[in-house]
Amino acid sequence: MNLATAMKIQILAVLFLIVACTAPPQQTTSAGQDVAGQGLNPPGQNTVGAGNSTDLSVYTMADVATHADASSCWTAINGQVYDLTAWISKHPGGAANILRICGIDGTAGFEQQHGSQTRPEAILGSFKIGVLG
Numbered sequence: 833m834n835l836a837t838a839m840k841i842q843i844l845a846v847l848f849l850i851v852a853c854t855a856p857p858q859q860t861t862s863a864g865q866d867v868a869g870q871g872l873n874p875p876g877q878n879t880v881g882a883g884n885s886t887d888l889s890v891y892t893m894a895d896v897a898t899h900a901d902a903s904s905c906w907t908a909i910n911g912q913v914y915d916l917t918a919w920i921s922k923h924p925g926g927a928a929n930i931l932r933i934c935g936i937d938g939t940a941g942f943e944q945q946h947g948s949q950t951r952p953e954a955i956l957g958s959f960k961i962g963v964l965g
């Protein structure tokens with residue numbers, strides 16, 4: 833190898849190092865999709881704070897009233913809307929007590945039975961799908 837070739841190789845090596853050091857880091861694609869705002873907000877629903885992952889859908893009592901049986905059981909309690917469909921068969925107080933608040937405002941029944949209890953309140957929170965508006 834003559835001197836000129838050796839210099840060319842050195843220059844190429846230096847150029848390669850400069851490019852390697854200044855290139856931005858490779859973007860790695862995360863396995864999980866961005867699910868912000870999904871799930872809670874079916875397309876076409878009004879939302880509070882659109883674009884935020886804590887979005888809540890806004891429903892009316894007319895919306896709640898269309899989910900009034902075991903196939904889809906929504907209730908409103910203290911201004912929040914809950915989908916209790918999956919809870920009907922699990923409720924320690926019996927399915928009937930959940931079924932009777934499907935499609936209506938269940939505040940009075942819930943508060944009367946569970947008003948001072950933390951566990952029913954916590955479980956209720958896990959079924960929240962939106963707010964009354």
Ligand code: HEM
Nearest residue numbers: 919923924925929930933938941942945946951952955956
């Ligand atoms: C009108 C509404 C409701 C009525 C009348 C009602 C009634 C009852 C009754 C009678 C029991 C006692 C069962 C027993 O210990 O033998 C009970 C237990 C329970 N209910 Fe409800 N319930 C209602 C709504 C709900 C809702 C909406 C939730 C939560 C999503 C809930 C969660 C629970 C839980 C977690 C227990 C067990 C409490 C414990 O830890 O001892 N209930 N309910």
